[in-house]
Amino acid sequence: MQVSRARRVLRVSSLLAVAIATAAGAATAGEGGTSRPDVILYVVDTLRADSLGCYGARGIRTPAFDRLAAEGARFPRAYAASSWTRTSVASLVTGLDPIAHGVHGRDDLLGPTIPVLTDGFRAAGYTTAFLVTNPNVGSAFGFGRAFDELLEPYARRAPGVVDSSELAVRSAEATRLALAWLARTPRPRFLAVLVIDPHEPYQPQDPPRALFAGCDRAAADGSLAGIARAARGGDADFEAIRALYRATVEDTDASFGALVESLRAAGTLDDTVVAVTADHGQELWDHGNHGHGRTLFEESIRVPLVIRYPPRVSPGQVLGRLARGVDVLPTLLDLARIGVPAVDGHSLAAALEGTPGRGQSVGSADDVAYASLDFEGRSLLAVIGYPWKLIRDRVDGGEVFGDLAVDPAGRMRWVPRTSTPDVRVAHERLVALAERYLAREPAPRTRVPAGAVEPAIRDRLRALGYAQ
Ligand SMILES: [Zn+2]
Numbered sequence: 001m002q003v004s005r006a007r008r009v010l011r012v013s014s015l016l017a018v019a020i021a022t023a024a025g026a027a028t029a030g031e032g033g034t035s036r037p038d039v040i041l042y043v044v045d046t047l048r049a050d051s052l053g054c055y056g057a058r059g060i061r062t063p064a065f066d067r068l069a070a071e072g073a074r075f076p077r078a079y080a081a082s083s084w085t086r087t088s089v090a091s092l093v094t095g096l097d098p099i100a101h102g103v104h105g106r107d108d109l110l111g112p113t114i115p116v117l118t119d120g121f122r123a124a125g126y127t128t129a130f131l132v133t134n135p136n137v138g139s140a141f142g143f144g145r146a147f148d149e150l151l152e153p154y155a156r157r158a159p160g161v162v163d164s165s166e167l168a169v170r171s172a173e174a175t176r177l178a179l180a181w182l183a184r185t186p187r188p189r190f191l192a193v194l195v196i197d198p199h200e201p202y203q204p205q206d207p208p209r210a211l212f213a214g215c216d217r218a219a220a221d222g223s224l225a226g227i228a229r230a231a232r233g234g235d236a237d238f239e240a241i242r243a244l245y246r247a248t249v250e251d252t253d254a255s256f257g258a259l260v261e262s263l264r265a266a267g268t269l270d271d272t273v274v275a276v277t278a279d280h281g282q283e284l285w286d287h288g289n290h291g292h293g294r295t296l297f298e299e300s301i302r303v304p305l306v307i308r309y310p311p312r313v314s315p316g317q318v319l320g321r322l323a324r325g326v327d328v329l330p331t332l333l334d335l336a337r338i339g340v341p342a343v344d345g346h347s348l349a350a351a352l353e354g355t356p357g358r359g360q361s362v363g364s365a366d367d368v369a370y371a372s373l374d375f376e377g378r379s380l381l382a383v384i385g386y387p388w389k390l391i392r393d394r395v396d397g398g399e400v401f402g403d404l405a406v407d408p409a410g411r412m413r414w415v416p417r418t419s420t421p422d423v424r425v426a427h428e429r430l431v432a433l434a435e436r437y438l439a440r441e442p443a444p445r446t447r448v449p450a451g452a453v454e455p456a457i458r459d460r461l462r463a464l465g466y467a468q
Contacts, residue, residue, distance in 0.1 A: 038187055039126075046281070065253055079384060081324065081371055082280060087374075094343065104372075109447070130146070169196070197252045206247065273336060275306065312335055319352070383437070392434055
């Protein structure tokens with residue numbers, strides 16, 4: 001079933017490949033030899049790093065993402081800026097830590113005065129677009145101003161439908177729309193795509209029924225109600241939901257593969273910077289809960305980051321330095337030879353090219369990642385200075401501190417401060433970094449005006465589990 005689905009998508013893609021090649025040729029001829037690469041940023045909503053084969057996952061097939069990693073570079077220690085969509089995507093678009101862009105809660109939008117890095121592409125002559133299937137980062141919340149075009153296929157859906165596949169735009173459809181946009185848009189182009197298949201409710205195209213043996217199938221339907229039922233069940237129910245999640249990741253891989261193979265067939269792939277990352281991960285009862293936007297444990301914030309661009313990135317690299325959501329746009333701008341303004345993120349291009357560059361040594365300022373969550377009554381800050389990780393709860397003052405080298409899954413037990421001098425020094429360093437972060441001037445928050453979110457968008461948000 002998986003294979004036939006992939007072939008189906010590829011057939012549609014191959015029809016568009018000729019059109020893309022034609023558009024690419026016409027644009028290159030008109031640029032007087034100053035051609036720039038296309039840039040595609042593929043963001044998978046709710047994709048845990050450890051759910052991809054190239055990140056060590058077993059029992060899941062992700063050949064397209066794995067091939068991208070084999071042909072490009074992979075960062076095994078990449079962190080999102082938050083564990084929920086709007087905060088994290090705001091950091092991707094701005095290169096700013098959450099405290100500096102002010103997008104935290106359900107009612108916050110990307111404020112009109114916050115600089116966006118996509119302007120760098122526009123100034124360099126790119127046409128920019130965001131194909132977005134999660135309305136949390138659509139036009140209703142201020143993200144339209146960061147792009148020339150915002151493609152929001154969910155907005156065409158009928159209002160009044162909640163929690164059903166009728167509201168879901170799957171990644172296969174996103175691939176079709178992305179290829180159509182590329183076919184009609186002259187180079188150079190920056191296209192960000194955000195697909196949402198691994199976000200609950202889980203609606204894989206071919207539910208993995210064989211994996212449901214020994215559990216209550218009725219509870220394993222992947223709907224929000226089904227997940228809630230599974231949460232009251234036991235390990236077999238958890239495993240059924242995890243199987244559904246993995247199936248949605250496989251769907252996404254097939255759709256992403258169709259997009260990439262279409263570019264390869266058109267002969268434009270090697271002249272395209274392709275990056276894959278996620279806005280956050282997903283709790284699958286690792287710490288007793290399901291979902292995201294609740295904690296900053298590893299399963300919630302450790303994401304994939306894979307970048308392919310043969311002219312400057314030699315294949316098969318695995319880069320051990322920390323990479324952050326705020327680094328993604330600076331890196332993509334740099335790979336396109338566009339200047340990067342001063343933001344919290346830094347370009348990873350030097351690391352990708354294998355040349356010594358700023359921030360590659362462990363212990364430098366660049367080797368620290370922050371993630372924060374000020375959402376639904378929670379206020380958490382995580383600081384990672386590998387291998388150490390600190391999470392501070394700003395509501396109750398609680399704190400966990402752990403060593404990811406000995407606890408890669410980040411189960412994060414309390415570490416007695418008196419254990420060893422090394423641990424004390426590491427702990428003090430991260431506490432100081434946390435306090436420095438929190439001492440920064442917070443960006444003003446811009447609230448969504450009352451009544452500004454259309455009923456159709458509110459329905460879509462409800463379908464994703466966000467009470468509105
Ligand atoms: Zn998300």
